[in-house]
Amino acid sequence: MYTYLNDSFVPEEKAFLHISDLAIQRGYGIFDFFRVINNYPLFIDDYLERLFVSAQEMHLKIPYSSNQLKEIIFDLIRKNNLPVSGIKVILTGGYSPDGYQLPDKPNLVISQKPMTFPPPVFPTSGIKIITHEYLRDKPHVKTINYVVGIWIQNKIKEHNAADVLYYYNGIVSEFPRCNFFIVTDDNVVVTPGENILEGITRKHVLALASEKFKIEVRNVTLEEALNARETFMTSTSKRIVPVVQIDNQIIRDGKPGRITRELFDSLVMLEEKELMKGSK
Ligand SMILES: Cc1ncc(COP(=O)(O)O)c(C=O)c1O
Structure with missing residues (x-):
């Protein structure tokens, strides 16, 4: 299974970030999550729009345009072939020399996991x-x-x-x-x-x-x-x-x-x- 890390696809077991990342040091970061059904990311445009808003609010610069990010996501879906799954796009604070200052460059992680979702049937109980x-x-x-x-x-x-x-x-x-x-x-x-x-x-x-x-x-x-x-x-x-x-x-x-x-x-x-x- 592949994960996209900053600028390349890496096998999931090799997708590491350094401990100096602000996400580890101070819990600083944003993400978004969407479903993949039949190898198609449902409502992807809505989620990417929200991701860009979150990034801007938190002073994190996404190193790609929305269309570029979408292409990377479609590539990941093709590579992994996990027809029913969830994709998380995470943007961490990045590597901070003193563990507090926000660096210029965040770290970008796009990971995909097989998932089961509730069937499209209205539940009989609440x-x-x-x-x-x-x-x-x-x-x-x-x-x-x-x-x-x-x-x-x-x-x-x-x-x-x-x-x-x-x-x-x-x-x-x-x-x-x-x-x-x-x-x-x-x-x-x-x-x-x-x-x-x-x-x-x-x-x-x-x-x-x-x-x-x-x-x-x-x-x-x-x-x-x-x-x-x-x-x-x-x-x-x-x-x-x-x-x-x-x-x-x-x-x-x-x-x-x-x-x-x-x-x-x-x-x-x-x-x-x-x-x-x-x-x-
Ligand atoms: C705090 C919070 N509110 C609401 C939601 C529901 O949002 P969505 O419908 O986009 O999954 C989420 C999703 O994880 C959330 O983290």
Whole structure:
């Protein structure tokens, strides 16, 4: 299996970075992640656009144009031939002489791993989540900092939950790796607009929802979330997952909701349309 490291393809077992990298020294870096299905990178343009925004926000210079990066990614897909997989594009802070100053040149890693994704079938049950008061650093940037998400894994398990929803000052934001949505009693599809990473799945779900329902991007209080008619999470690897319990509060009848299902089905159709592009 090949990994792309800075300027060349190297076998994965030889893809090393030096310990002076700011990612190791200070946890400084960004990344993005997308799915490959039938050897086609789904919604690649959306992810590359976000990668360039993250890089700019963090003063990291990507040594390629978006089109060049895309060509490298298509080459990697051809070389590895892992039809169902995930690709991570990581840009680290780079080699820092004193372990703190940001050097001119970041390190670029593009790695591909075989992965299985949930089938395109709406789940018959939803998940329980817990909440935790926390505001991510640079929430609108896809940084490599998942410290609290990883640290809190034991607590999630202790509560027999599947994930943790962050809130701050009574306003919910997102999960460590997913965005959050509610559906109100008036069938309005609402997602938080502040202190979040603008997920690509969130963007697609909002666009699909706006074809059928009223949508709102605004602050959502924890109180409103607990009393919502439906709640769900979105992410690249999970698509849409219904949330049926938040802490001790069961969301309505405790079953995945109708609008969540409709959005799930629309998202699967959108993916199929996008995949047709790859087969042309
Ligand atoms: C903090 C955060 N929010 C939301 C998401 C979901 O984004 P996407 O739909 O692009 O996977 C992610 C993805 O990893 C994330 O890290």
